[in-house]
Amino acid sequence: MSSSDVIRTEPITGPAAWVSGDYVDPGQWTIAITAADTAELFTALRFAREGGKELADITRADFPLGALADKLDGVVRELVSGRGFVVLSGFPISDDIPRADIELMYWGLCAHLGIAVTQNALGEIIVPVKNYGNGGLLNASTRGYQTNESLPFHTDSSDIVGLLCLRNSGQGGISSLTSSVTIYNELLRHHRELLGLYYAGFYYDRRDEQIGDEPPYYRNSVYAWHDGRLTCRYYLRQFVESAHERFDIALSPVERLALDTFEAIANRADLKVNMAIRPGDIQLLNNNVIVHARTAFVDTDEIARELLRLWLNPFDAPRPPEGHAAFREGMPVKQPL
Numbered sequence: 644m645s646s647s648d649v650i651r652t653e654p655i656t657g658p659a660a661w662v663s664g665d666y667v668d669p670g671q672w673t674i675a676i677t678a679a680d681t682a683e684l685f686t687a688l689r690f691a692r693e694g695g696k697e698l699a700d701i702t703r704a705d706f707p708l709g710a711l712a713d714k715l716d717g718v719v720r721e722l723v724s725g726r727g728f729v730v731l732s733g734f735p736i737s738d739d740i741p742r743a744d745i746e747l748m749y750w751g752l753c754a755h756l757g758i759a760v761t762q763n764a765l766g767e768i769i770v771p772v773k774n775y776g777n778g779g780l781l782n783a784s785t786r787g788y789q790t791n792e793s794l795p796f797h798t799d800s801s802d803i804v805g806l807l808c809l810r811n812s813g814q815g816g817i818s819s820l821t822s823s824v825t826i827y828n829e830l831l832r833h834h835r836e837l838l839g840l841y842y843a844g845f846y847y848d849r850r851d852e853q854i855g856d857e858p859p860y861y862r863n864s865v866y867a868w869h870d871g872r873l874t875c876r877y878y879l880r881q882f883v884e885s886a887h888e889r890f891d892i893a894l895s896p897v898e899r900l901a902l903d904t905f906e907a908i909a910n911r912a913d914l915k916v917n918m919a920i921r922p923g924d925i926q927l928l929n930n931n932v933i934v935h936a937r938t939a940f941v942d943t944d945e946i947a948r949e950l951l952r953l954w955l956n957p958f959d960a961p962r963p964p965e966g967h968a969a970f971r972e973g974m975p976v977k978q979p980l
Contacts, residue, residue, distance in 0.1 A: 650842055651868040654831055658725045659932040660824040665726075666916050672726070674718065676733040676923075680711045684735065684748045691751060698750055699759075699768055706751030715755040718927065719957055722756075722803060727929040728820055734923045736809055749807050749925070749951060756927070757955035760801055760973030762788075764852035772806065772950040774942060780881040783889060784851045787879055788952060793939040796821060796909040797879045798930040800970040801954035806926045811919075812948035816940035818926065821915040823875035823934050826908045827866060840901040841865035844966065846892040847878050848885040854975045860886045865905070867967040874931040876968045877905060909934055920950070 654660075666672060676684075687706045694705050708715070718729050734752075736745055746769055753759065762770045763786065774791035777784070787794050791812075796819070830838060844864035853859050865877050880902055887894040909915065915936075920926050928935055940948050956971065963971060 649868050650838055651873055654828045655824045655873050659727050659822055660828060661726055661822050662825060662914050663912065663916050669918065672728055673730045673732050676731055681735050683708050683711045684752065687751055688744055688748050691747060698747055701751060701754060703754040706754055708755060712755055719756055722927060722929045723957055727822065727932040729927045731925040732923060734807060734925055736923050746951065753805055753953050753955055757803055757957040760954050760956060761976055762952065762954050763974050764977045766976035770952045772952050773948060783848065783885055786850055791940050791942065794937045795880050796877065796906055796934040796936040798876050798934055799954060800968065801956055802930060802960055802971065803955040803957065804928050804930060805953040805955060806920065807951040808920045808922050808924045809949045809951065810946055811922055812940040813943045813946060814941040815938045816948055817917055817938045818920055819915045819917050819936040820928065821909040821934050822932060823877065824873060824932050825914055826905060827873060829908045834904050837901045837904060840898060845883045845898065846886045847882040848889060852974060854977055860890050860892060861969050862966065863969040864967045867964050869964040870961060874963055874967065876930065877934050880906065
């Protein structure tokens with residue numbers, strides 16, 4: 644059954660249907676990586692190095708953890724069955740730790756959360772989020788992780804997105820989160836006539852990352868109700884606009900209204916939570932129930948903002964219906980000529 648065949652007409656309840664007043668203190672969503680946890684990470688790092696595998700081939704069995712693994716099991720439960728977001732603080736990133744070791748420990752930790760998938764046509768599995776200097780999203784080949792301009796509310800493709808902060812910029816880069824479950828409930832109350840558009844979905848520009856004869860755009864539903872579960876994938880608005888402009892994809896006034904309405908609700912101060920991501924923080928979000936945004940940031944000569952992003956799907960997670968959560972299993976990879 645496609646995602647557009649069934650429309651949920653009753654409000655959703657539960658811990659994922661939160662508002663900003665529910666989370667006013669960072670301590671409510673932050674879990675510290677302790678000195679004992681850090682010792683486990685370095686022990687697992689040595690074990691993984693001795694195993695000799697390439698980073699992409701390392702599984703949780705190749706990066707064994709003790710008590711930290713139990714803590715990460717709780718993180719997954721909170722992401723999947725709870726509020727949908729967690730920040731791990733205190734991940735080791737000091738200057739005396741080689742970049743390759745930081746990446747391997749980050750990968751190994753996240754290997755206990757789920758299975759990583761490719762994030763672009765190059766097949767990259769760990770993607771630096773920074774200013775690449777190739778312009779903003781008006782550049783038809785630029786992805787959101789490559790620009791320092793503000794990013795409106797959106798989801799990524801996988802079930803979980805992880806962001807490890809290596810360096811913060813001198814200005815900006817504030818993260819905002821809103822429950823897409825709460826947005827849905829608001830749509831039910833005040834804009835029920837638009838619901839069918841979110842289930843039907845929109846066309847998105849593939850940003851020149853299509854493979855072979857694939858079309859340079861794709862269709863994806865914003866909401867799906869499947870097997871008793873509501874899920875959301877709201878990709879960047881700019882990709883809808885550029886699909887319309889580049890490929891003459893129809894975008895009606897009522898479809899624009901639906902996009903405007905979704906984003907207006909997501910931006911409400913009584914619904915969203917704002918947070919600063921600091922060096923050593925790992926922000927983890929469940930794209931099924933959370934949309935996120937970021938303010939523009941400004942680098943300086945002394946410091947340039949950089950985060951490391953992973954796309955993950957939890958072990959044994961249910962698959963979405965057809966037409967929903969495009970590229971959840973990873974972006975197709977272009978083969979070298």
